Amino acid sequence: MYNRERYQKNRVKQINQAVAWKRANRDRVHIMNKRYYEKHREYFKKYTSKRQKEKKLTVFLHYTAGDIKCACCGEKTFDFLCVDHVNNDGNEHRKTRGTGLGFYAWIIRNNFPGGLQILCMNCNWGKVRNGGMCPHKSVNNL
Ligand SMILES: [Zn+2]
Numbered sequence: 637m638y639n640r641e642r643y644q645k646n647r648v649k650q651i652n653q654a655v656a657w658k659r660a661n662r663d664r665v666h667i668m669n670k671r672y673y674e675k676h677r678e679y680f681k682k683y684t685s686k687r688q689k690e691k692k693l694t695v696f697l698h699y700t701a702g703d704i705k706c707a708c709c710g711e712k713t714f715d716f717l718c719v720d721h722v723n724n725d726g727n728e729h730r731k732t733r734g735t736g737l738g739f740y741a742w743i744i745r746n747n748f749p750g751g752l753q754i755l756c757m758n759c760n761w762g763k764v765r766n767g768g769m770c771p772h773k774s775v776n777n778l
């Protein structure tokens with residue numbers, strides 16, 4: 637009985653100590669990470685944007701067969717272009733895979749799945765607003 641009580645007390649003490657140590661350590665790790673990040677802020681910014689561009693470029697090259705342009709209007713400005721879901725199931729994809737860099741990484745990881753094309757922001761937005769067909773195409777069809 638006596639031993640058991642002592643054991644319980646020690647156990648509580650040990651747990652409290654472990655929790656306290658973890659807390660102290662977590663703060664220290666957090667501060668270290670923050671300092672490191674601040675010191676190399678410019679590097680991280682450049683690094684992520686470069687990697688992001690490389691992933692984007694890889695995806696664009698694939699879906700345009702090497703001739704990077706909007707599949708609808710032919711816009712060639714890299715920063716205006718984005719990946720579009722041909723069958724307008726983009727919301728489903730985004731729900732499960734996320735957006736932005738994560739999406740490009742997902743496309744590459746999954747060996748460039750079908751049903752995707754490259755559109756410029758105008759055509760992509762126009763298509764959404766126009767019930768699945770870019771206004772460019774509606775005009776041509778009249
Ligand atoms: Zn376009």
Ligand SMILES: [Zn+2]
Pocket residue numbers: 708709758759762770771772773
């Ligand atoms: Zn268009």
